Amino acid sequence: MTIKSINGCIGCEECVKSCPCDVIRIDPDSGKAVIAYPADCQICHLCRMYCPVDAIEMAPEKSIPVVVPWG
Amino acid sequence: MTTQNHSAGPTRRAFLALSAATAGLASLGMEAWAENRVAIDVDAMSNSDLSTDVLVIGGGMAGLFAAVKAHDAGAATMIVSKGRLGSSGLTPFGKGFFVFDPETETGTIDDFVETVSRSALGTNNPVYTRQVAEHSLDRARELRDWGFFDQTLANRPFMRPIDERGIPLMERVVITHLIKEDGRIAGAAGFRLDAGETVTVRARSVILCTGAGGFKPNGFPVCDLTHDGTVMAYEIGAKVTGKEWNDGHSTRSVNPAACFDSWGDMFERVPATNGVDVHHDLGVDINYRAYVTGNPVEGGPGAPQPTEEIEGGPYVPQEFQHSGPPGGGGAPGKGGAPGKGGAPGGPPPGFSAGSNVGGASAGMAIHKSEGLVPMDARCASNIPGLYAAGDALGSHMAGGIYTQVGSSLAGSAVQGAIAGEAAAEYARSVDAPTIPEARIAGIRNEILAPLRREAGYGPAWVTQTLQGIMIPNFVLYIKKGSMMQAALAYIEELRDHHAPMLRAADMHELRLAHETRNMILSAEMKLRASLMRTESRCSHYRLDYPEPDDENWRAWINIYKGADGSMQLEKQPFGTWPA
Numbered sequence A: 001m002t003i004k005s006i007n008g009c010i011g012c013e014e015c016v017k018s019c020p021c022d023v024i025r026i027d028p029d030s031g032k033a034v035i036a037y038p039a040d041c042q043i044c045h046l047c048r049m050y051c052p053v054d055a056i057e058m059a060p061e062k063s064i065p066v067v068v069p070w071g
Numbered sequence B: 001m002t003t004q005n006h007s008a009g010p011t012r013r014a015f016l017a018l019s020a021a022t023a024g025l026a027s028l029g030m031e032a033w034a035e036n037r038v039a040i041d042v043d044a045m046s047n048s049d050l051s052t053d054v055l056v057i058g059g060g061m062a063g064l065f066a067a068v069k070a071h072d073a074g075a076a077t078m079i080v081s082k083g084r085l086g087s088s089g090l091t092p093f094g095k096g097f098f099v100f101d102p103e104t105e106t107g108t109i110d111d112f113v114e115t116v117s118r119s120a121l122g123t124n125n126p127v128y129t130r131q132v133a134e135h136s137l138d139r140a141r142e143l144r145d146w147g148f149f150d151q152t153l154a155n156r157p158f159m160r161p162i163d164e165r166g167i168p169l170m171e172r173v174v175i176t177h178l179i180k181e182d183g184r185i186a187g188a189a190g191f192r193l194d195a196g197e198t199v200t201v202r203a204r205s206v207i208l209c210t211g212a213g214g215f216k217p218n219g220f221p222v223c224d225l226t227h228d229g230t231v232m233a234y235e236i237g238a239k240v241t242g243k244e245w246n247d248g249h250s251t252r253s254v255n256p257a258a259c260f261d262s263w264g265d266m267f268e269r270v271p272a273t274n275g276v277d278v279h280h281d282l283g284v285d286i287n288y289r290a291y292v293t294g295n296p297v298e299g300g301p302g303a304p305q306p307t308e309e310i311e312g313g314p315y316v317p318q319e320f321q322h323s324g325p326p327g328g329g330g331a332p333g334k335g336g337a338p339g340k341g342g343a344p345g346g347p348p349p350g351f352s353a354g355s356n357v358g359g360a361s362a363g364m365a366i367h368k369s370e371g372l373v374p375m376d377a378r379c380a381s382n383i384p385g386l387y388a389a390g391d392a393l394g395s396h397m398a399g400g401i402y403t404q405v406g407s408s409l410a411g412s413a414v415q416g417a418i419a420g421e422a423a424a425e426y427a428r429s430v431d432a433p434t435i436p437e438a439r440i441a442g443i444r445n446e447i448l449a450p451l452r453r454e455a456g457y458g459p460a461w462v463t464q465t466l467q468g469i470m471i472p473n474f475v476l477y478i479k480k481g482s483m484m485q486a487a488l489a490y491i492e493e494l495r496d497h498h499a500p501m502l503r504a505a506d507m508h509e510l511r512l513a514h515e516t517r518n519m520i521l522s523a524e525m526k527l528r529a530s531l532m533r534t535e536s537r538c539s540h541y542r543l544d545y546p547e548p549d550d551e552n553w554r555a556w557i558n559i560y561k562g563a564d565g566s567m568q569l570e571k572q573p574f575g576t577w578p579a
Helices: A014-018 A046-050 B012-027 B061-072 B109-119 B126-145 B155-165 B228-235 B285-293 B407-428 B437-452 B459-470 B473-477 B481-497 B507-532
Strands: A003-006 A024-026 A033-035 A056-058 B033-035 B046-057 B077-080 B096-098 B173-181 B184-192 B197-208 B272-274 B278-281 B386-388 B402-404 B455-457 B555-561 B567-573
Touching (some): A003 A033, A014 A046, A046 A056, B046 B061, B046 B184, B046 B407, B061 B077, B061 B155, B061 B407, B096 B126, B109 B126, B109 B278, B173 B197, B173 B228, B173 B437, B173 B507, B184 B437, B197 B407, B228 B386, B228 B507, B228 B555, B285 B473, B386 B407, B437 B507, B455 B459, B459 B473, B459 B481, B459 B507, B473 B481, B481 B507, B507 B567
Parallel strands (some): B046 B077, B046 B197, B096 B272
Antiparallel strands (some): A003 A056, B278 B402, B555 B567
């Protein structure tokens, strides 16, 4: 899931700007952050750390299969 | 100096609505070849045409200092970043900043340079090794004034000097092309992530602070860096070095992509300075052990480190042996890395479970060892007016192995400042560049081509295919001629028959398409340089040439684009500047 959920968003866009991989966008209808491109999340937690209202909950699982050197 | 002309285009709000509508489709974008369901009217896209004296590309530690020092030297300066200042690339995750403070160090700078050179087996450029020590204290003092050492997140302290100087900053703009005219740099071009708009910047001088990159690997926060600066510069004739080195950071076998969890509380720490502490670290030792003996099922934080000797493997100078546990210590930051000991019986709190798995940063070399070949001690490339700093410059400050703890972040600050002053000086000596309109139109077509394809390969699928070719331990880390030739055949196939047919449905996927193409070229560079270096040294290990070969290989490898468009390689002896 990477970013597990966004609850209590105030629409400040801090997470959109601070995500290095452009995973989060603002939904134009609700004005709140949505997980637009979960496959590209690198699970670095910057969005969670920049969020001023602790709205973002993370999970350690990637949403797509991962390639590692062994295992 | 800065001008802006907007032609008609969709408003930001309308554009975001389009993006959100297609986000569901894009998130499923693992399809290989498919119809391109484009959400944008490409023909209606506008172009933003800007100009400046010095253009800084990249918003990390190097970009910050490059912009500040170019501005303070009197040049009209602009920063463009595909992310956010202080919140993209590797800068947000570096918590250790090396400072050589003559008041507290017991040794001299000469001692420091000699120790690094012994550890690096001659692969370091001692001019750049000395430079980081000489300038680190001044840069740390400036960062302290801006509040960098008082917080976890770098954006606010980085914004202070930029706001104070009124330096124009464009964030979430992806630069894809450097422009060369009349034999010198003339500017750069790219596109906005948040608008259907291309961007052209005419500049007398350009500083690449674009970081290094990887193959969007799992377990290291480098997935936004794809060697963009290196590839753009290569395309206009710049020389590139250091591609055969490998960064040896590891991740965890359970949820390997969860890089935050692999580093304990490190990403939430406040940055701090540290003094001289030289290692020979984070090469491919654990990769060799896993290749020869199989990986221990349990290992890493909380488990005993393997102590039995195994035959062969990467050469470590006697004085640097057992200086740290495998995969531990070193960048980014001091201590706290995976592999550091902990309570027996399981990982310490905050670390994810499982054993260590190497290759967390696959596709990345040792910090400061790969990138543009420096022509002098002031970060100049072989393209007049084009400079690079930090991980975009192949300064070999540390060498082909990690030597000084915390020098990655400090080196970016020091080199950024030097490049900024050099670029401002160059900009004063030349006229504003002239770029023909036809040239800009041609570049725009190249930028937007993936959006115009009616069908094509999905960038996510091509990236995963590339990862499957390059990332296995027996290809990228424990190298053999035959295996690398096989991998090269696959990569050439991606280069010739997939890169030209990448599709993009929106601006996010357009970024992925360009990043994917850059990773393909980077993979080719890594394989060709690794094939050429018929020896083992530092973080480059060949099973078929397992020993250092001082007679033939006290030399760096430079890569450049030949007259026929093919990739060419040449040797440059250690301790020399390019001819």
